[in-house]
Amino acid sequence: MIELLTDDEQHALLELMACLARADGRLHDIERELLADYAELFNVQLGDVICDCEADSLETLAAQFQRPESRIIVLQELLRLAHLDGIFKKDEKALILKVAGLMGVPPEFLKKIDDWVLAGIEWTLDGERLLDQASTVLMDPSE
Numbered sequence: 614m615i616e617l618l619t620d621d622e623q624h625a626l627l628e629l630m631a632c633l634a635r636a637d638g639r640l641h642d643i644e645r646e647l648l649a650d651y652a653e654l655f656n657v658q659l660g661d662v663i664c665d666c667e668a669d670s671l672e673t674l675a676a677q678f679q680r681p682e683s684r685i686i687v688l689q690e691l692l693r694l695a696h697l698d699g700i701f702k703k704d705e706k707a708l709i710l711k712v713a714g715l716m717g718v719p720p721e722f723l724k725k726i727d728d729w730v731l732a733g734i735e736w737t738l739d740g741e742r743l744l745d746q747a748s749t750v751l752m753d754p755s756e
Contacts (some may be wrong), residue, residue: 614686623655625677626687632666633691636704643697675715684716692730
């Protein structure tokens with residue numbers, strides 16, 4: 614869905630993701646890898662991403678997302694990043710709540726987006742478990 618974002622929105626999303634990745638005071642390897650993947654996808658140098666997470670900067674970044682669809686996409690991506698390590702930390706939740714509030718997204722709608730993200734993560738994990746089981750469950754057709 615990120616392909617629906619404009620270039621400016623993609624850059625703002627990357628900056629928000631960088632803020633979120635550092636919200637707990639530590640940038641984990643998996644977060645660094647994901648940020649690098651997004652930077653490459655968006656054709657942006659990761660070093661060019663400004664990580665100014667002050668309230669004024671968050672307000673400026675959130676204001677870049679005027680379309681309802683882009684707001685949902687951004688929140689979905691932020692929630693996915695926050696859940697990536699399996700622990701949704703208090704600092705991460707606070708930043709996402711702040712951004713959602715700045716975008717005018719009510720908490721109950723943010724919860725629906727979070728449920729969607731968690732269902733997607735569970736769907737992916739279920740698929741990985743099925744692939745792991747395939748060699749013991751499926752017979753080789755040549756036998």
